[in-house]
Amino acid sequence: MEDIRKLQLTTKIPVRWGDLDRYGHLNNTLYFRYFEQARIEWIEQKDFRVDPDEAEGAVIVHADCTFLIPVNYPATAIVKVFAGQPGRSSVMNWYELYVEGDERLFATGSAKIVWIDNRSGKSLSLPSKLREGL
Known part of the structure; x- marks a missing residue:
């Protein structure tokens, strides 16, 4: 099966001083938080609420x-x-x-998302409005 990846969203997240580890680098756990924030923005962009009280x-x-x-930092x-x-x-x-003002790739990641009954x-099944544009 052919791997087709389509750009869905680009977002900017300021790095806070408290996001650093003792070596002055972005703490490893924060990369997952940044990816999570981007994923949530993408889901919300598709007109879904990210709320455990929702049915799905x-x-x-x-x-x-x-x-x-x-x-x-900064x-x-x-x-x-x-x-x-x-x-x-x-x-x-x-x-x-990426880091704004620098064209180098700093990290890559992935996540498998499953649609569930909460x-x-x-x-x-994935909702049709989520499938649109995929």
């Missing part, structure tokens, strides 16, 4: 990150979200993290 929504079943270049992270071909109940997201926890 998205969860991730796998996430990863490859750290290529340390991000230092900086503004630029996160690009790409989506792949949708399955019945899931879709892959890929992330690229009450039962069971997977559901």
Whole structure:
């Protein structure tokens, strides 16, 4: 099956002083938070509320990150979200993290998103309005 990734969203996230580890680099856990923020913005851009009180929504079943270049303070992270071909109940997201004013790629990541019934926890078919544009 051909891997087709389509750019879905680009967002900017300011790096805060408190986001750094003792070496002055962006803490490894924050890369996942930045990817999460971009993913939430992408889902909301598709007109879905990210709220556990909603009947259905998205969860991730796998996430990863490859750290290529340390991000230092001060900086503004630029996160690009790409989506792949949708399955019945899931879709892959890929992330690229850059620093504003620098063309180098600082980190990459991915997450497998599954659409679920929030009450039962069971997977559901991806909504058609989420599939649009994938």
